[in-house]
Amino acid sequence: GGGGGQAYRRDDDRSVQVDEAKVNQLVSQRLQAKMSRDFATADSIRDSLKAMGVEVFDQERVWRVRGAGAGGGGGGYGGGGGGG
Secondary structure, three states: OOOOOOEEEEOOOOOOOOOOOHHHHHHHHHHHHHHOOOHHHHHHHHHHHEEEEEEEEOOOOEEEEEEEEOOOOOOOOOOOOOOO
């Protein structure tokens, strides 16, 4: 594993098809632009993502596709087994 903790991940139920490789590429380009304080580029990349139906959440470092259900915390199915 490893890697510099920069990556955003998809956080929905994947019910909507999207070109994840392209989204990840755009998201990381946007992050680089922001780190370079190139906010015009960052905004135009965000607009490209929006056009694909993708919303980026910087606080959570995740992205979601409009129309897909919530992903994340394991869902309400099963739950954890007992420790021991």
